[in-house]
Amino acid sequence: MIQDNYQDKYVYVMDVLAKRGEIxxxxxxxxxxxxxxxxxxxxxxxxxxxxxxKIVTKKISEWPMLEWQKVFRISP
Amino acid sequence: xxxxxxxxxxxxxxxxxxxxxxDISDSKKEVPDTRERTVIIDDExxxxxxxxxxxxxxxxxxxxxxxxxxxxxxxxxxxxxDIFDALRENYxxxxxxxxxxxxxxxxxxxxxxxLAMLFRxxxxxxxxxxxxxxxxxxxxxxxxxxxxxxxxPVAELGPLDPQINQFNPLERRLEDFSPxxxxxxxxLIRNEFKAGNKDxxxxxxxxxxxxxxxxxxxxxxxxxxxxxxKLLGSRLLKNLTPNEIKSIADKFTESYPDHSYCITxxxxxxxxxxxxxxxEGPELDIIWNIYKSHAKKQDLQYEKxxxxxxxxxxxxxxxxxxxxxxxxxxxxxxxxxx
Numbered sequence: 040m041i042q043d044n045y046q047d048k049y050v051y052v053m054d055v056l057a058k059r060g061e062i063x064x065x066x067x068x069x070x071x072x073x074x075x076x077x078x079x080x081x082x083x084x085x086x087x088x089x090x091x092x093k094i095v096t097k098k099i100s101e102w103p104m105l106e107w108q109k110v111f112r113i114s115p
Numbered sequence: 116x117x118x119x120x121x122x123x124x125x126x127x128x129x130x131x132x133x134x135x136x137x138d139i140s141d142s143k144k145e146v147p148d149t150r151e152r153t154v155i156i157d158d159e160x161x162x163x164x165x166x167x168x169x170x171x172x173x174x175x176x177x178x179x180x181x182x183x184x185x186x187x188x189x190x191x192x193x194x195x196x197d198i199f200d201a202l203r204e205n206y207x208x209x210x211x212x213x214x215x216x217x218x219x220x221x222x223x224x225x226x227x228x229x230l231a232m233l234f235r236x237x238x239x240x241x242x243x244x245x246x247x248x249x250x251x252x253x254x255x256x257x258x259x260x261x262x263x264x265x266x267x268p269v270a271e272l273g274p275l276d277p278q279i280n281q282f283n284p285l286e287r288r289l290e291d292f293s294p295x296x297x298x299x300x301x302x303l304i305r306n307e308f309k310a311g312n313k314d315x316x317x318x319x320x321x322x323x324x325x326x327x328x329x330x331x332x333x334x335x336x337x338x339x340x341x342x343x344x345k346l347l348g349s350r351l352l353k354n355l356t357p358n359e360i361k362s363i364a365d366k367f368t369e370s371y372p373d374h375s376y377c378i379t380x381x382x383x384x385x386x387x388x389x390x391x392x393x394x395e396g397p398e399l400d401i402i403w404n405i406y407k408s409h410a411k412k413q414d415l416q417y418e419k420x421x422x423x424x425x426x427x428x429x430x431x432x433x434x435x436x437x438x439x440x441x442x443x444x445x446x447x448x449x450x451x452x453x
Contacts, residue, residue, distance in 0.1 A: 060285065069420035084207060084280070096191040102201045103171050104184055106408070 048072050049082050056086065056113065063097075064109040086111065149422050149426040156419045163412045167405055174401045180212040180243070183234075186409050190222030192251055195229050202237055214236030215261070216245045216402060218409070221252025224277065228342045232261035234349070238262075242350070245394065246270040247406035252374065253280070253365065256339065260346040264391045267399055274371040275339040275364075279332055294333045295376060340364045351390060363387050 051072065056062045064083060073079040086092060090113040100106040167184075175182045183202070187194060206213070215234055221227075234257070242261040244250070250258045251273035258264055258272065266272075276293045300323070323329065343364035344357075352360060352374055366386050371378075383391045393430040394402060 048248075065420065069417055070424055071421055088354075094191075096193040097204070098193075098197045100130050103195060104167055104186070105201060107187055109189070109191070 043080060045082060048078070049085060052082055053086060053090075056090065056111065060108050061112040064111070065106070090114075119145055122199075123188070124252045126273060147249075151410055151418060153422055156290075156415050156422075160412055160415050160419075163408045165410075167408045170401050170405045173213070174398070174405075177397060177401065180214045180241075181206050181209045182214045182216065184216045184405060186216075187219045188220055190219060190227050190230065190257075192223060192226050194222075195226050195233065198230060199233060202233065205236055209237050211238065213241075214243045214245060215257075216247065216251050217254060217258060218246070218248055218404060218406060219250055219254035219257075221254050222271070224253045224256065224275075224339055224342065227253035227256045228346075232426075233256045235260060245398075245402050246272070249273070255378070256342055256346065258418070259351055262350050262352065265398070266380050266391060267394045267396045267403060268380075270379070270394075272383070273342060274374055274376050274378070275367040275370065276312075276371070276374055277332075277335045277339060278374055279335075294336045295369065297329060297333055304357070336368055340368045343367055345387075352388065359387065365398030 052062070052067055052070075065082055067073075068076065070079070073082075076097045087094070090111075091114050093114045094105050095110045095112060097110050098105060098110050133436055171184060182204070183198075185198070202209075207380070213234060215238075238261065241263070243263040243265065244258040244261045246258060246264070246266045247269065247270060249271045252275065255272040255275060276295050279292050279294075280290070300319075304316050304319045307313075307319065340361075342361050347363060348355070348357060349362040352363070355363075363386055380391050380393050383389075
């Protein structure tokens with residue numbers, strides 16, 4: 040739930056997203072401002088809703104051990 | 116994690132100019148061992164990557180089959196393209212026997228079905244899945260597409276009831292639910308109405324979503340049943356009758372009380388999938404090593420991200436790398452239906 044105590048964190052992430060145009064899920068989650076995973080997840084979902092974000096799964100490592108990360112982009 | 120800034124010190128304030136910024140008064144204190152620790156982490160990650168490659172090679176030699184490790188948190192549309200590219204490039208000489216080591220919490224059911232069909236093309240003679248720890252939700256569908264299923268003693272599959280994650284814009288909160296919950300909710304409203312509590316029943320009804328959306332959510336359950344029947348009946352359980360297959364598929368989509376329910380080898384045997392084998396010996400050793408090395412690598416990358424976030428004035432690392440800690444400890448339950 041985006042309660043008052045989450046609002047500042049929400050605005051902070053939103054500001055960075057607006058400035059950079061894209062941000063990965065890992066980048067958001069690894070911010071030390073989040074005390075638990077539910078917080079970051081709630082903010083991600085709120086951003087997805089409010090910004091009409093495009094979500095892209097990007098491959099970040101090659102065979103034999105492929106790895107991916109989810110990136111949120113502001114839709115043009 | 117010594118040297119990290121306490122969360123309360125990272126609280127964000129609006130400055131007089133109206134821009135948002137962190138109060139980083141304490142974070143300006145130089146953490147003496149940050150750079151050294153980052154270097155150590157990088158070295159450890161490289162060593163783990165080498166170890167994983169070596170273990171994959173060992174597994175290939177042991178099994179005499181091509182082997183694809185498939186470790187992913189959430190299976191999405193784009194992943195199909197990447198796996199297709201990897202197979203086209205690196206498995207040209209595949210002789211129809213493919214081993215897939217899978218660890219995933221699920222994802223998009225349609226992408227999972229597509230991947231299952233792709234794995235079948237490369238493993239047209241024999242397709243085997245190895246689960247070190249878990250293949251939940253949509254990943255359960257994938258492992259049911261092979262000829263063989265091997266699980267470690269602690270491996271688990273999960274139910275296939277679709278999960279709906281959506282943001283409730285009015286209440287500003289996340290809603291996680293399954294079509295099974297909708298049935299229970301309607302039953303609750305019906306009972307309240309029958310008991311004469313019409314105001315309560317009406318109040319609950321008004322909070323429900325648009326009826327077409329509800330119908331769509333309930334209907335989504337059939338998608339997973341359909342995919343499951345198709346896959347189970349054509350390879351893993353090809354000796355069973357269509358009715359027996361349907362009964363097993365129904366169990367996966369309807370019978371379990373929670374989406375996180377732990378389905379182990381003994382549970383699989385009980386519901387009629389008795390072809391699943393428990394891993395042991397050197398195969399178990401190697402699979403478990405790969406799993407542990409990968410988990411350790413994720414933890415290190417998460418620690419590195421935290422260190423870099425603390426160093427970076429705007430709170431974000433500049434370059435992308437994977438890792439948000441050991442993701443398998445949470446369970447993303449996401450079939451993006453809405």
